Amino acid sequence: MAITAAQLRAARALINMTQDxxxxxxxxxxxxxxxxxxxxxxPRGATVEKLQAALESVGVVFIETDNGAGVILRE
Incomplete structure (x- = not known):
């Protein structure tokens, strides 16, 4: 699943992570x-994968349902 710009913003907000x-x-x-x-x-696929992996490594989970895409924080 390719993450969206909205998911990226939401993921950063969820864990209070800056763009830097x-x-x-x-x-x-x-x-x-x-x-x-x-x-x-x-960005290129490899770059998106790096972004997603970095966020997943700190507990972000990217989800996709029939109602849309989002993010949650792993317990």
């Missing part, structure tokens, strides 16, 4: 995250 913190954790440019979140234009 996520960029460091995922080893990507802060500008890449800012552009994705603001414009919804997804």
């Amino acid at each position: 913190d996520l960029a460091t954790a995922a080893e990507v440019a802060t500008k890449t995250i800012a552009t994705f979140e603001a414009e919804g234009r997804a």
